[in-house]
Amino acid sequence: MTIEEVRVFTTPLPAKQSYTMSNSAVATPYSTVVEILDSSGHKGFGEVCLASPQYQPAHNDGIRASLALLAPAIIGCDPITLNTINWAMNEALDGHTEGKAALDIACWDLSGKIFDRSVTDLLGGRRQENILTYHVIGIGTPEFAAEEAKRLQSQGITRIQLKAGGRDIHEDIACIHAVSAALLPDTDLAVDTNRGWTTAQAIQVSNACADLNFSMEQPCSSEAELSQLKQQISHPIIVDENSTDLRAIARMISSGLADGFGLKISRLGGLTNMRAVRDLCMATRTPISTDDAWGGDIIAAAGIALGATVEPQFSRGAWLAHPYHQTHYDEINGPRIENGFATLPQGGPGLGLIIEDGKFGEPIAVYK
Numbered sequence: 001m002t003i004e005e006v007r008v009f010t011t012p013l014p015a016k017q018s019y020t021m022s023n024s025a026v027a028t029p030y031s032t033v034v035e036i037l038d039s040s041g042h043k044g045f046g047e048v049c050l051a052s053p054q055y056q057p058a059h060n061d062g063i064r065a066s067l068a069l070l071a072p073a074i075i076g077c078d079p080i081t082l083n084t085i086n087w088a089m090n091e092a093l094d095g096h097t098e099g100k101a102a103l104d105i106a107c108w109d110l111s112g113k114i115f116d117r118s119v120t121d122l123l124g125g126r127r128q129e130n131i132l133t134y135h136v137i138g139i140g141t142p143e144f145a146a147e148e149a150k151r152l153q154s155q156g157i158t159r160i161q162l163k164a165g166g167r168d169i170h171e172d173i174a175c176i177h178a179v180s181a182a183l184l185p186d187t188d189l190a191v192d193t194n195r196g197w198t199t200a201q202a203i204q205v206s207n208a209c210a211d212l213n214f215s216m217e218q219p220c221s222s223e224a225e226l227s228q229l230k231q232q233i234s235h236p237i238i239v240d241e242n243s244t245d246l247r248a249i250a251r252m253i254s255s256g257l258a259d260g261f262g263l264k265i266s267r268l269g270g271l272t273n274m275r276a277v278r279d280l281c282m283a284t285r286t287p288i289s290t291d292d293a294w295g296g297d298i299i300a301a302a303g304i305a306l307g308a309t310v311e312p313q314f315s316r317g318a319w320l321a322h323p324y325h326q327t328h329y330d331e332i333n334g335p336r337i338e339n340g341f342a343t344l345p346q347g348g349p350g351l352g353l354i355i356e357d358g359k360f361g362e363p364i365a366v367y368k
């Protein structure tokens with residue numbers, strides 16, 4: 001069995017509600033979808049979509065450009081040999097994990113269809129029936145944030161991520177207090193600045209909220225700043241943007257810097273690399289979430305497939321962009337959130353989605 005053709009599509013996923021981070025607001029990201037066809041007649045889908053060009057070094061047009069080098073490198077490879085696929089991609093292009101992630105996910109979906117098994121089974125098997133999700137409250141006033149927290153909890157959401165940073169620090173502190181006052185006893189709060197505070201500001205916030213229970217997600221820009229911060233605050237630190245690869249994650253676990261990770265499939269380069277990170281984090285009892293930075297049903301299904309394999313005790317949940325854009329590629333099986341949980345798509349083997357031919361129009365590139 002060999003990969004014969006890679007088709008690349010793009011499709012818009014506009015935000016239907018406000019989604020504002022410390023450094024950017026989400027408008028209309030264009031997702032990159034890849035479809036891989038093999039010599040046995042099976043096909044698999046992968047996807048990557050970044051919320052904004054300010055969020056990380058990569059951007060959506062760059063992902064599509066990287067596929068011009070990555071896709072030809074895997075033509076002729078056996079799609080079930082995922083390590084070989086990743087070696088071939090790394091030989092063809094350094095970095096550019098996002099394009100690699102799209103192709104890697106498509107090979108996992110394709111492998112599931114070849115073996116007639118779910119991607120969750122291929123990743124080691126299910127440890128959770130329903131996968132916890134969390135919801136984001138964007139940058140806004142304390143009143144808006146508190147109302148959002150109440151609304152989300154009334155829908156069954158028990159994990160809330162409050163965005164902060166990029167404005168007067170006292171507004172952030174007021175929002176954290178307002179949301180904390182609106183939390184039910186079992187609701188977990190993370191305050192995520194997407195690298196938005198200096199170390200001194202993060203210490204100021206921690207001191208001003210010393211009696212409040214929340215974790216700080218990526219409060220500062222660099223691993224060095226986080227390391228400095230860790231010595232001076234008692235709030236747990238969750239690392240997102242700096243969790244770039246297995247080596248960095250291993251270092252931050254062993255130094256005691258990270259109390260948990262927000263993992264992005266696109267940043268780590270796909271499910272193959274995520275599997276290795278998951279195993280390291282489970283072995284070291286480090287909580288993780290399996291997220292991405294935007295995207296539709298395909299990347300959401302990949303995040304849930306991996307999230308289902310995480311020990312419940314160490315699961316920080318999976319994040320889906322669906323509530324913010326309301327778009328489905330598969331109206332029946334596309335992942336959605338009910339009572340704060342997502343379930344695995346049931347449309348068949350692989351990622352469990354049924355995507356009709358022509359769903360994304362004509363391909364913008366074909367490699368064979």
Ligand SMILES: [Mg+2]
Nearest residue numbers: 192217240262
């Ligand atoms: Mg984050």
